[in-house]
Amino acid sequence: MPAALLPRSEIIARLSETFRRQGYDGASMAEIAKATGLGKSSLYHYFPGGKSEMAAAVLADLAESLDTAILAPLRGPGTPARRLGRMIDALDAFYDGGRKACLLERMAASVERATFARPLQTAFGRWIDAVAALLREAGMSPAAARARAEESVIRIEGALVLSGGTGSTELFERVLASLRRDLLPR
Amino acid sequence: MPAALLPRSEIIARLSETFRRQGYDGASMAEIAKATGLGKSSLYHYFPGGKSEMAAAVLADLAESLDTAILAPLRGPGTPARRLGRMIDALDAFYDGGRKACLLERMAASVERATFARPLQTAFGRWIDAVAALLREAGMSPAAARARAEESVIRIEGALVLSGGTGSTELFERVLASLRRDLLPR
């Protein structure tokens, strides 16, 4: 029995990256095999259900990845302003200054989007919840905090769409700068 | 020589609708044939380059469609506030209250996005320009008008992503309401 080439977590990470770049519909098994360094048979060993099971696994992991890569700083030490600053830094790095697309958006755009509805809702929900918690801690009412948190995620996603569509990272960077400055209540 | 089943403009409209729903990668020739009511051979008669030429035709038409469907009210009669209101109404109808995705976003997400870069840039640019012109007319400086116009398009696109991803139209409607209220300078 040959040893596993990659731990499952690394396979998931590479699948995520592939779906993010190519979209679900645009990612072929051949590209997935190349991206993971695994043969098709190995992929079907891990994911008997094929591509759609890979997507499910990626999405099951997504809320957690988002948490680790972006939202963790919000719960760290420091004032709300400093924690917000670290989340913005993390966003800038995660989306490579607006050059990388959002996996959530790509999956929501796929033809199998109905299948992905639940995990997508969860992921967006956790993101919004984490920001709203910070805003409440900074003194906002629950309702106002939630609305402003939703608005911040909307602006990030919209900026990623426009940055991707126009080929310019300027709009994404401007939105991040604006959030850094004005997201917290004064 | 059989008569054309549909005028070219109607074919383009149905192609647009298909790409908007399925995305470029997710739209198969079989689905396109069904959606247009044309056989494959007829489609290749109109678009010898196949699917990618169909997409090019859709995108060439896109800036104009956007203009007709959404931006026309901005140049109509009335005060800036009334014209803005009519554009918001048009947006609400065009995106069916947030239930319909944005074709620009879908095309920007396709694997052939590099091919579509130019027309996408043009379409986003015209949209932003039209809103910026209204804001200048309402008294804003060119730079401030442009920045605020970009922000408005970002918020609409972001709201469409989240409405699609969460299955709720609430966020889209809230963004439209906010724009209706606060887009113009006071």
Place this chain on the structure above:
DNA sequence: GTCTATAATAGGATAGAC
């Protein structure tokens, strides 16, 4: 768990009649 080989199908695209 991974491999090579291959099945089975769906994909985009074309031929030629009308």
Place this chain on the structure above:
DNA sequence: GTCTATCCTATTATAGAC
């Protein structure tokens, strides 16, 4: 301009050896 029939490739998925 449209049709039916077909081609060819790429696709998803499986079989079976190691």
